[in-house]
Amino acid sequence: MSEDSNFAISIENVGKKYLIGHQRATGDGMRHALEGAMRAPLAWLRARRDQKVHQVDFWALKDISININHGEVVGILGRNGAGKSTLLKLLSRITVPTKGRIRINGRIASLLEVGTGFHPELTGRENVFLNGAILGMSRAEIVRKFDEIVAFSEIEEFLDTPVKRYSSGMYVRLAFSVAAHLDPEMLIVDEVLAVGDTSFQKKCLAKIASYAQAGRTVLFVSHNLDSVRSLCKRGVWLKDGRVNQDGKAEEVIEDYFNDIAVEKCQSLKNTEYGLSIQKVLLKNDQGRESNRFLPGEDLSVEIHYEASKNVKKPIFAVSILGSNGPCFASNMLLDGHIPDVLEGCGTITCTFRSIPLLPQNYSVKLSVRTETVSEMIIAYQEVAYFVVAGDLAEYGYKGAFDAHARYSTGTVVPHEWRLPDGSTIAVSLNRQTPALSGWER
Amino acid sequence: MTELLIESDRIERQYWRDLWSYRELFFFFAWRDLIVRYKQTVVGVSWSLIRPLLTVLVLTVVFGRLGKLPASGMPYPLLVLCGMLPWQFFSSAISESGNSLVAHANMISKVYFPRLVITTSSVMTSFVDFLVSALFLVALMAWYRFVPPVQVVLLPFFVLLAVGASLGAGVWIAALMVEYRDFRFIVPFVVQFGLYLSPVGFQSSLVPARFRLLYSLNPMVGIIDGFRWCLLGARSPIYLPGLAIAVIEVVGLVVTGIWYFRKTERTFADVI
Numbered sequence: 001m002s003e004d005s006n007f008a009i010s011i012e013n014v015g016k017k018y019l020i021g022h023q024r025a026t027g028d029g030m031r032h033a034l035e036g037a038m039r040a041p042l043a044w045l046r047a048r049r050d051q052k053v054h055q056v057d058f059w060a061l062k063d064i065s066i067n068i069n070h071g072e073v074v075g076i077l078g079r080n081g082a083g084k085s086t087l088l089k090l091l092s093r094i095t096v097p098t099k100g101r102i103r104i105n106g107r108i109a110s111l112l113e114v115g116t117g118f119h120p121e122l123t124g125r126e127n128v129f130l131n132g133a134i135l136g137m138s139r140a141e142i143v144r145k146f147d148e149i150v151a152f153s154e155i156e157e158f159l160d161t162p163v164k165r166y167s168s169g170m171y172v173r174l175a176f177s178v179a180a181h182l183d184p185e186m187l188i189v190d191e192v193l194a195v196g197d198t199s200f201q202k203k204c205l206a207k208i209a210s211y212a213q214a215g216r217t218v219l220f221v222s223h224n225l226d227s228v229r230s231l232c233k234r235g236v237w238l239k240d241g242r243v244n245q246d247g248k249a250e251e252v253i254e255d256y257f258n259d260i261a262v263e264k265c266q267s268l269k270n271t272e273y274g275l276s277i278q279k280v281l282l283k284n285d286q287g288r289e290s291n292r293f294l295p296g297e298d299l300s301v302e303i304h305y306e307a308s309k310n311v312k313k314p315i316f317a318v319s320i321l322g323s324n325g326p327c328f329a330s331n332m333l334l335d336g337h338i339p340d341v342l343e344g345c346g347t348i349t350c351t352f353r354s355i356p357l358l359p360q361n362y363s364v365k366l367s368v369r370t371e372t373v374s375e376m377i378i379a380y381q382e383v384a385y386f387v388v389a390g391d392l393a394e395y396g397y398k399g400a401f402d403a404h405a406r407y408s409t410g411t412v413v414p415h416e417w418r419l420p421d422g423s424t425i426a427v428s429l430n431r432q433t434p435a436l437s438g439w440e441r
Numbered sequence: 442m443t444e445l446l447i448e449s450d451r452i453e454r455q456y457w458r459d460l461w462s463y464r465e466l467f468f469f470f471a472w473r474d475l476i477v478r479y480k481q482t483v484v485g486v487s488w489s490l491i492r493p494l495l496t497v498l499v500l501t502v503v504f505g506r507l508g509k510l511p512a513s514g515m516p517y518p519l520l521v522l523c524g525m526l527p528w529q530f531f532s533s534a535i536s537e538s539g540n541s542l543v544a545h546a547n548m549i550s551k552v553y554f555p556r557l558v559i560t561t562s563s564v565m566t567s568f569v570d571f572l573v574s575a576l577f578l579v580a581l582m583a584w585y586r587f588v589p590p591v592q593v594v595l596l597p598f599f600v601l602l603a604v605g606a607s608l609g610a611g612v613w614i615a616a617l618m619v620e621y622r623d624f625r626f627i628v629p630f631v632v633q634f635g636l637y638l639s640p641v642g643f644q645s646s647l648v649p650a651r652f653r654l655l656y657s658l659n660p661m662v663g664i665i666d667g668f669r670w671c672l673l674g675a676r677s678p679i680y681l682p683g684l685a686i687a688v689i690e691v692v693g694l695v696v697t698g699i700w701y702f703r704k705t706e707r708t709f710a711d712v713i
Contacts (some may be wrong), residue, residue, distance in 0.1 A: 090447065094549075094553055095707065095708075099447065101446060101447060104445040110553065113552075121480045122473065122475045129469065130473055133465055133469040134466065134554065136554075141471075283637075
């Protein structure tokens, strides 16, 4: 039994059942019955007899078993309704499993919603204390961290105005700021970062990442696959209440994306213009389908389309984005090499030569415009993912912190450092002109 | 590090430890309720005084002047106020605490804390009102130059009894309200009804002797009588069997209330 205490969270054969229709039957109780009785004569006339609601069992989670060790950073993925929020609720002790059991070693702080308990009539300052207490901080702790919390939220001047006067952005910043300073042993985060502007979202992610790096256990649920990828080492994919896959984050994310991409492809259709994108394949130098590339390799984006009507002069644009944003792109709008017409089935391929990309996770986005540019045939959206993997040392990189390549700007244009002692070093990811490893040119 | 086990049919032993570690939250909720209440009103703190003042006025006029009910030689307003003090506390406390879970439905489905904290803390605003009304009572006694008897030192016992009655009933209603929203209507009705049924506007000695015991089944009867006895003395004698019933009922309410609350607490987030 003693070896079990190494885990942080142990979920054993957990199932959670909800009764749909249950609330209708008893929640309104006598009043509903009275209403029913009064309506009964009318209902009889309308021949709608059964006001009685039948109850249906709905198993939100079925036989889930997951073991999470201390210090693991786990991403939880799944479609809406897969059971992610239910699982988090169980772990947060908000509700109880119908079957199975959960064992927890350590204190959990849950962020299922930002600003829980905020009262609109209270000022920002008062709400910080209230919200902090609700989340489990002691008063002394809140007092101690108060200045940090306010600084993180960037709303110092508005601290003493009632929260009902805040803009939604300010509200979210303050709310998240309180939650971010919880300093728990284990943190559970549920899609709370879906609100707020991009710069604040980045700040939040960074804060959560700092917990992860400090060795805390983190469970992260988000639909933003990029943030899951950048934060988590392990991924758990929930599908219809069961664990579909549990393993390395990158693999789980890829498989998950491919699963939903099948449905995403359905949105790559424009019935008005008659153009639909069947699939987008990524191919390497040898023409083989791949999702993994080396820096300096060629990357081909093969777009398979079907045009049920004649599509005149469609303007394609393909961009490659890394964890820090767009890296590079191709755009027929600029280069002008627009096909005259698309009819029937076919492919359009864009091959990026010698991609100078650092080892990171990337996404490919596609858009198709009409010849007049004014309208979008296919909206700008993600169509594929790939990973650049490779040992930077082979390209002459000598740094000790190459794990940071994951978060750096992905594109590396060949460059040179000229140092004070007169030496010149060339840095490049291009295989054709390998970097000279040496201090002198 | 103690391991926490979450299972369908286990009542966590952790709960009582949790209640203690969340004790600060109790005060935070009470503080919030008090601040919010006064932030929203123009009248502010004086609302706590105006309400008992007006009720005493109305009851004195209706029962004392118009009804000409006997007062055993005491000033009628004083009689009424002594009865009103515990009743006002009880009725507003059960309304607040009964509604506490439903009012915090959003919090209950998003954050964990022992739910008893919120139900018990919602009694606090009523308690503050009680204290304000007590000041009013002191002022009234001074005006009538009425000196309370020696048994006034026993008053804290009756205050405790009133708190117990409020908590017991409040916890029951709160837990029931989650599943059966009817109580939203039942509670205000009972409170209105109870104001006339309980000996607030009149003395319980008016009730014929053979019905006295039956009448005492209402726990507030024993409590209000006790208040009157402590504050007004021998002219409002205490009826001991009634008091005994009240004590038994209050203890029963509290114990069964907490039992029922704990039993259903695990389903609150699902049903609310």
